Each structure stands twice: as C-alpha cells, then as structure tokens.
Amino acid sequence: MRVTIYDIAKEADVGIGTVSRVFNNHPSVSHGTRSRVLEVATRLNYRPHPYARGLASNRTNSILAVIPFFTTFFFLEILQGVQSKLSDLDCDLILYGVNHPDQVASSLRQNALRSRVDGILFFSMKMPEEFALQYLQHRTPVIVVDSYHKSFDSLTVDNQEGAFHATTHLIKLGHKRIGLLNANIESAPARERLKGFQNALTGAGLAIVPGLVKNSSSPILDGFTRNAGYELMKQFLSLKGEMPTAIVVASDIQAVGALAAINEAGLKCPDDVALIGFDDIELASHLELTTMRQPMYEMGALAADTLADRLKNPKEKVSQTKFVPKLIVRKTCGASMHRKQIEAIA
Amino acid sequence: MRVTIYDIAKEADVGIGTVSRVFNNHPSVSHGTRSRVLEVATRLNYRPHPYARGLASNRTNSILAVIPFFTTFFFLEILQGVQSKLSDLDCDLILYGVNHPDQVASSLRQNALRSRVDGILFFSMKMPEEFALQYLQHRTPVIVVDSYHKSFDSLTVDNQEGAFHATTHLIKLGHKRIGLLNANIESAPARERLKGFQNALTGAGLAIVPGLVKNSSSPILDGFTRNAGYELMKQFLSLKGEMPTAIVVASDIQAVGALAAINEAGLKCPDDVALIGFDDIELASHLELTTMRQPMYEMGALAADTLADRLKNPKEKVSQTKFVPKLIVRKTCGASMHRKQIEAIA
DNA sequence: GAGGATCTTGGAAGCGCTTCCATAATTTAC
DNA sequence: GTAAATTATGGAAGCGCTTCCAAGATCCTC
Structure with missing residues (x-):
C-alpha cells in the first residue's frame, strides 16, 4: 500500500498537519519535530501524492x-x-x-x-x-x-537589431553592394529585419538599392523555407554583373537554399558572393554559415x-x-579573407 | 467558482454518481439522462478536474x-x-x-x-x-x-538488417572494395551494424578486408559524433590507392565529419569515394547524403x-x-552515376 | 400475476493532501 | 507574579472526483 501522511504521522507520533507542514517548509515546526518527521519519511520511502496535493491546494506544479x-x-x-x-x-x-x-x-x-x-x-x-x-x-x-x-509577458528576439548587426558586419568587411534575401514581408520578423538592414546601410552612408532587396512572396511558413531561399537566390544570380557582393539572408534555412543555388550556378561562397544567415540552426555550423545566433x-x-x-x-x-542575437562568424561571410581581396572582388 | 459535478447534478436534476457515469462512458445510463447531463455540462462549460479524477481513480492520464x-x-x-x-x-x-x-x-x-x-x-x-x-x-x-x-516492451531498429541493406546497395552499384566507418564497437548498435556489413559482403562473395573496417575508439557518445567520423575518414584517406571506393558509415553524423575530411583532402564524394549513412537526420537531405532512414x-x-x-x-x-530502416538514395552513394563509370573508378 | 433478472439511479465513503481553527505550551513584557 | 503575545501542534473540513452499495423501476418468464 501507498505510504501516506497518516502513516508518517502515526510513526513519528505527530499529527497529519505537522507532517504536511514539514513537507511544505512551513516555518512553525520545531526543529526536533521536523527532523523526526523527515527521518520517518525517508525510512518509509514516503513521496507526496502530487494529485492529492494539487486537489487540496489548487496548484498543479x-x-x-x-x-x-x-x-x-x-x-x-x-x-x-x-x-x-x-x-x-x-x-x-x-x-x-x-x-x-x-x-x-x-x-x-x-x-x-x-x-x-x-x-x-x-x-x-x-x-x-x-x-x-x-x-x-x-x-x-x-x-x-x-x-x-x-x-502577456513576452520574450522576443530583436530582429531589427540582429539584421542591423549582420549588415554592419558585411559593411565592415568592405562590402558596398549588399543585398537582402528576405522572407515574406507580411510577417513581422521579415519587416523588422528589413528595417535593421536599411538602417545599417543608411547609417553607413550607403544607398538602398531596391533591386537588391528581395522579399519572398511565398505564403508557406512566410517564406522561411529552403526553397524560398533557393528561388530568391536564383533571382540574385540572374543579375550577373549587377549582383551584390554580399547578401544578408533572413534565416539560415533560406541561406541553405541560397547556397544550393550558388553551387548550382558554379559559383563559390564567399568568393563570389558572401552570405550571412539568421538563427544559427544546427545545419549552420556544418555548412560553415556565418549567422546571427538566437540565444x-x-x-x-x-x-x-x-x-x-x-x-x-x-x-x-x-x-x-x-x-539581441549574436554574430557567429564562420566562413560564408568571407571574414577570413583579407580585406584587400574583398575589395578587389567588389 | 469552478463548475463541479454537483452543479451539473443539481441543474440536470440527477445524482452526482450519474454525472460521473456519463463522463466515464459507463453503459448503465439511459439515453435521455445522458443527453440531459451533457447538455447541462456544455451549457455550464463544465470540465472534469483531472487531479480530482486522478486522486479518486488512481489513474493519471x-x-x-x-x-x-x-x-x-x-x-x-x-x-x-x-x-x-x-x-x-x-x-x-x-x-x-x-x-x-x-x-x-x-x-x-x-x-x-x-x-x-x-x-x-x-x-x-x-x-x-x-x-x-x-x-x-x-x-x-x-x-x-x-x-x-x-x-519491458521494446521497440528497436534492426541495425544489422539496415547495415546489410546499405552494404548490399553499394555492392549492387558495382563496388568491390567497400569499407565500414563504424562507431565504438563497445556499443550494441555498432556491433550489429558491423555484423550486417559483414553478412552482406560474405553473402556477395566478397572478402572482408580488416584494414577497411575502422571502429572508433572514442568513448564520447560511443563514437557517434561528427569528429569521430572525421578522424576515421582521415585514416581511410591515408590509404591512398588502397582506399575503398565506397564506405558504409555507421551514422549520418559521422558521415558529416567524413564528408568534411573528404572535401578537405580535395576529393569529391561520390566521384572519389561513395558514402552511405545511417539515420536520415535532418542534415542528411541537405547534404544529399544517401542513408538508411529510421522510421x-x-x-x-x-x-x-x-x-x-x-x-x-x-x-x-x-x-x-x-x-527495418529504409534506404533513401541521394547523391553520396553515386547511384545516379552510370555503372560503367563506377567500375572504371574501381 | 408473482418472482426474479436486469436497468437505472442516488449518494456515502474515500482517494491523500492543505489549511484553518482551536488549543496547548512557551516566552515576553510589565 | 500575571496578562499578553508567540510558537507549536492536532485534526476536522474540504478539494472534485470515482466507485460501491442499496434501492427503485422496468422487464421477462412461466
């Protein structure tokens, strides 16, 4: 049979109230009584019944x-x-x-x-x-x-700040022609990331070239998909000489698709185009993707x-x-390349 | 206040026992009573209290x-x-x-x-x-x-059968010199996968070359790690001309490491060496890894x-x-290559 | 139409706990 | 020394339910 507070109470020669108090750390139990109860409880291997507790106290734990x-x-x-x-x-x-x-x-x-x-x-x-x-x-x-x-209380990632950092990182690496491969602008994160991107460019005195900002029109998961990244990257690739030298991608999963498109085109990342993602999903480290890590x-x-x-x-x-997401520098941003080289590409 | 069976009972003009019976689908409630109780319950938005239930019935759901x-x-x-x-x-x-x-x-x-x-x-x-x-x-x-x-009842993956299929697939593709990149042989899955590998070779009349079976000695996660795969692949690569033309890898995560080692050596998969993994983790599809999928x-x-x-x-x-795991054919096994080419490599 | 099954039903008891009230024991204040 | 405050304790009531027993209602069967 199950051990209950009644067993403990009898064995320790106290009342059930006292046993309950011991297990709820109620202050008004004398030291001696408390330790006697605990000793008995341990000996009988007593465990409070969570449902009985929940029912009586109206808490569920x-x-x-x-x-x-x-x-x-x-x-x-x-x-x-x-x-x-x-x-x-x-x-x-x-x-x-x-x-x-x-x-x-x-x-x-x-x-x-x-x-x-x-x-x-x-x-x-x-x-x-x-x-x-x-x-x-x-x-x-x-x-x-x-x-x-x-x-309700909410915890969010500062998308704008994250995109700002990502873009700034590329700017610092010497890029002047930077694109944004975004998700569906209907979604709040996509809008925020766009804003961060724009602020970074503006702040650095760079112009925002409309053709270099590509939003996904996919309704599927708001365009945060591998395929959306792949398709948008193909659009970027079709720009040929007008292509940006670096692209901020709104999510790692899109960056995965983008990388596939780049490879397919016979180009190299970061040599031909640098990429920076967002999220730091498991894949990112395996693909050496520079990204903004969400904690x-x-x-x-x-x-x-x-x-x-x-x-x-x-x-x-x-x-x-x-x-605020944190910049994780890997290879796709080309940070390991010498700045001169990058400038040569640009 | 919380709605209880007492409220329902009073409102529907029945006893609490009947209300309880209705909610436990007890057969001995007349149709009329049942629907009356349900109607009242819906109207009052009644929900059984799971803890009271649990306490009384000694079930927890x-x-x-x-x-x-x-x-x-x-x-x-x-x-x-x-x-x-x-x-x-x-x-x-x-x-x-x-x-x-x-x-x-x-x-x-x-x-x-x-x-x-x-x-x-x-x-x-x-x-x-x-x-x-x-x-x-x-x-x-x-x-x-x-x-x-x-x-206890157990559900397991048939590792031996899986490895057998994986190996057989490579044999069917024409490979004669097949290696096994295994995990720590201390672990049961590693042993089973080894056995499946051996059975497949033997069954096909191929010799088991000891130098082509490499077990990880890593104690970390029994060698089912990216790094263990990377290190063992480097050993395979050091065989140069003696290198297998195809390798069965005990897990996808090890295959990821193996691929990294292959790339690092300036070689290509599957052109220089074919790979087949095990698990079908999320990464596998992105890396185009042929693998044995666990359902x-x-x-x-x-x-x-x-x-x-x-x-x-x-x-x-x-x-x-x-x-039994299922073969998922992607690119790393080279199945898309023409058989002649494979034989030329071999 | 009497006796026995079979359905339905009501509600008390009890699941193991918390919590409150009452009370006893002890301390403190004057 | 006494009154008041404080501390420690016991245990009844109650949380919302299930389940069992008793009993009333209905249906057969011959």
Whole structure:
C-alpha cells in the first residue's frame, strides 16, 4: 500500500498537519519535530501524492509548453533551457506540439484545456484571441516566447537589431553592394529585419538599392523555407554583373537554399558572393554559415524564470524582454579573407 | 467558482454518481439522462478536474517521456508520433530530457519519481537497473524505444538488417572494395551494424578486408559524433590507392565529419569515394547524403500504442518489435552515376 | 400475476493532501 | 507574579472526483 501522511504521522507520533507542514517548509515546526518527521519519511520511502496535493491546494506544479512541431531545430534547445529551471521549481513540463500554424486553435481546443496547469509557455505562434481571453479569465499565466501578445509577458528576439548587426558586419568587411534575401514581408520578423538592414546601410552612408532587396512572396511558413531561399537566390544570380557582393539572408534555412543555388550556378561562397544567415540552426555550423545566433537555451531558461515570477506576482505589469542575437562568424561571410581581396572582388 | 459535478447534478436534476457515469462512458445510463447531463455540462462549460479524477481513480492520464537531449535531431519527430496517438488516449505528455547519458540515473532520481504517471516511454538510453526494479515493483508500465531491457516492451531498429541493406546497395552499384566507418564497437548498435556489413559482403562473395573496417575508439557518445567520423575518414584517406571506393558509415553524423575530411583532402564524394549513412537526420537531405532512414515518427506512434496496450493488459508477455530502416538514395552513394563509370573508378 | 433478472439511479465513503481553527505550551513584557 | 503575545501542534473540513452499495423501476418468464 501507498505510504501516506497518516502513516508518517502515526510513526513519528505527530499529527497529519505537522507532517504536511514539514513537507511544505512551513516555518512553525520545531526543529526536533521536523527532523523526526523527515527521518520517518525517508525510512518509509514516503513521496507526496502530487494529485492529492494539487486537489487540496489548487496548484498543479506543472506547466504546459505549446510548441510548433513544424520547425524542429529550434525547440529542443529551448526546452532544455526551460527544463533546467523547472527542476528547481519542482515542476513538470507538459508538452503539446502543434503541427501546423493554422491548427493552433483547433489543437488547443482539443488538448490544452484538458490539463490543468499553473502556467503556459507559448512558443513562436500567434495566440488565438479565443484562448487569450480564456487564459486571462482563468488567470492562467502565459508567457509568449518568440511572438507577441499585449496581455502577456513576452520574450522576443530583436530582429531589427540582429539584421542591423549582420549588415554592419558585411559593411565592415568592405562590402558596398549588399543585398537582402528576405522572407515574406507580411510577417513581422521579415519587416523588422528589413528595417535593421536599411538602417545599417543608411547609417553607413550607403544607398538602398531596391533591386537588391528581395522579399519572398511565398505564403508557406512566410517564406522561411529552403526553397524560398533557393528561388530568391536564383533571382540574385540572374543579375550577373549587377549582383551584390554580399547578401544578408533572413534565416539560415533560406541561406541553405541560397547556397544550393550558388553551387548550382558554379559559383563559390564567399568568393563570389558572401552570405550571412539568421538563427544559427544546427545545419549552420556544418555548412560553415556565418549567422546571427538566437540565444535559444537562454530564452527557454528565461521563459521559465519569467513564468515563475509571474506565478509569484500575478499583479505585476506585463513585461517585454528582447534578446539581441549574436554574430557567429564562420566562413560564408568571407571574414577570413583579407580585406584587400574583398575589395578587389567588389 | 469552478463548475463541479454537483452543479451539473443539481441543474440536470440527477445524482452526482450519474454525472460521473456519463463522463466515464459507463453503459448503465439511459439515453435521455445522458443527453440531459451533457447538455447541462456544455451549457455550464463544465470540465472534469483531472487531479480530482486522478486522486479518486488512481489513474493519471499522463505519461512520461524520458528523452536524451544530447541527440537533438532524432526526437521531435518521435514525439510527434507519440503525440499523434496520445490525443486519442486523452493523455498528457510529460517530458523529461536528460542532458548526458551518464546522468540518466541522477536525473531520474531527481525528477521522474516526483510525477505520478500511468506509463513511461524511455528513449535511446540504457535504463538503470535501480529504476527498472522500481518501475517493475510499482507496476508502472515502461516502453523502451531504441534500446533494450528484458523486462519491458521494446521497440528497436534492426541495425544489422539496415547495415546489410546499405552494404548490399553499394555492392549492387558495382563496388568491390567497400569499407565500414563504424562507431565504438563497445556499443550494441555498432556491433550489429558491423555484423550486417559483414553478412552482406560474405553473402556477395566478397572478402572482408580488416584494414577497411575502422571502429572508433572514442568513448564520447560511443563514437557517434561528427569528429569521430572525421578522424576515421582521415585514416581511410591515408590509404591512398588502397582506399575503398565506397564506405558504409555507421551514422549520418559521422558521415558529416567524413564528408568534411573528404572535401578537405580535395576529393569529391561520390566521384572519389561513395558514402552511405545511417539515420536520415535532418542534415542528411541537405547534404544529399544517401542513408538508411529510421522510421522515427512511426516508432513514436507505435511506442504510444504499445504503451496503451500494456496499460490495458498488464499481464501480457513482454513484446519486442524491430523496425527495418529504409534506404533513401541521394547523391553520396553515386547511384545516379552510370555503372560503367563506377567500375572504371574501381 | 408473482418472482426474479436486469436497468437505472442516488449518494456515502474515500482517494491523500492543505489549511484553518482551536488549543496547548512557551516566552515576553510589565 | 500575571496578562499578553508567540510558537507549536492536532485534526476536522474540504478539494472534485470515482466507485460501491442499496434501492427503485422496468422487464421477462412461466
């Protein structure tokens, strides 16, 4: 039979209230009693029943992570960060993966309401208003990561700043004719990255050549796909002599497609055209892709922390944190080449 | 206030037992009563409290997945498969990631005992005996995936068969001088893959040349690393004229390292040496790596199904299922080349 | 139409815990 | 020394559900 607080109470010759207090670190238990209870509990191998606890205290000690399954690379690292904090909080992680952005609402309807959780981490997708309202009403804290909602704490990557750094890096390497291979301008990240790109050029006194900014028109994942990168790169390649000497690519996955197009054309990166990506997905290091790294582990960890804070202070005003991506220099930007050479190319 | 079965009972003018029966699909509720209760429940937006349920029924409707965080690529797909089944089972997925194989035991000690779950999916790691005993004692069903334990249902990949197919594919392409770039022979998968390799050669009447079988001696992840592949490939390259015309590589990640070594040596794959990997990680398609695909989604889904069966029939005898990997032909095996050319190289 | 099955139903008990109230023991203040 | 405050403790009530037992209603069977 299961060991309960009654067994412990009897064995340690105290009341059940006292046993409960010991396990909840309630201050008003004398030192002697506490250690006696703990000794007995260890001896009988007692473990509190989480559901009984949850039922009685109206806490669940578990949180829900809603993640998109369709962009694999990104998430295990984030979850790692989340979990590193969660074990401190003595909290379970319930995972709910959504297969397609369009299914968020129906998926949530089907699943997320079933489980009772203390809080929710919501990743990379637009939170449907229907659920936002519901969570607000139920006072279930939600942290939105890599996305934004006015009513919830959010952690985002500063896309504009990231694109600014990326572009500036290329400028510093001596490039004057720099292109932007962007995603679908309908999406906020694409717009922000465009803005950062423009600011960097303008700030350096370079002109923004419209023909060198190419937005994807693909509706599929807003153009953040390998294929979108491939197609846009082919457009750049068709410019021949007018081609930029370096291109800022809105995401690594697009850069992968771009590299394929470059190879196919018989050209070399970075010799013929330099590339800089965004994200630092697993592939990036294998392809020696220079990129703007998003601090995923850190975002995960901070998301968990933020949720913990929110659970403690429900009234606090909604916070908004921005992470600045970090430049990871590899080979595709040509930083290892001598500047003279680059200038010769340009 | 929370809506409970008492509210429903009062509103629908029935007893709480009846309400409970309705929500548990108990047969002995008349049709009229059932629909009246459901109508009221919908109207009041009633949701059963999972913890109260769990406490009263001693079921939790949640399962635990213990996965290794250190081999990222593999798992989201498996989890996707798991989840596709879980929502049928009306079950939550609690995720617990282990950062390093050596930490399995300590990680489990810290975490896995806390949560009460109906069953456990245990991935890719050796289950510490300490926990195996505990789970058996508690009668917590465990399904071991991509690993083996005699007391639990297991799903594994048939490494021997996979390596056999991979090798046979190269033989069919006309190769006579085939090497094996293996992982650490201490690990079961490495041994099995070696055996499949040998069987294929022997079966085709080819000799097994000891110098063409290279096992990694790395203790890190049993040599299933990019670096181990890189180092072993350098050994192959140093054979010069004695080099195999094709190499079976024990894992894609090693093949990535091997490709790097080949490029570094100024050689071309598959022109100078053909390669076939194992796993079909995300990278593989981007690198055009021919490989033996492990059916991860399917394994995840079947794991969940197996667990569901086990929950229904705890007495059934332990099952053991083997998946056969599937050949995915891309470019590194040179299958697209004309056979004559290959023979010319050989 | 009587006796026995078979369906339905109500609701008490109990799952293992937290929490509050009452009370006892001890300390502090004057 | 006494009154008041503080500390430590026991245990009842209650969290929302399942499940069992008892009992009423309905249906057969001969």
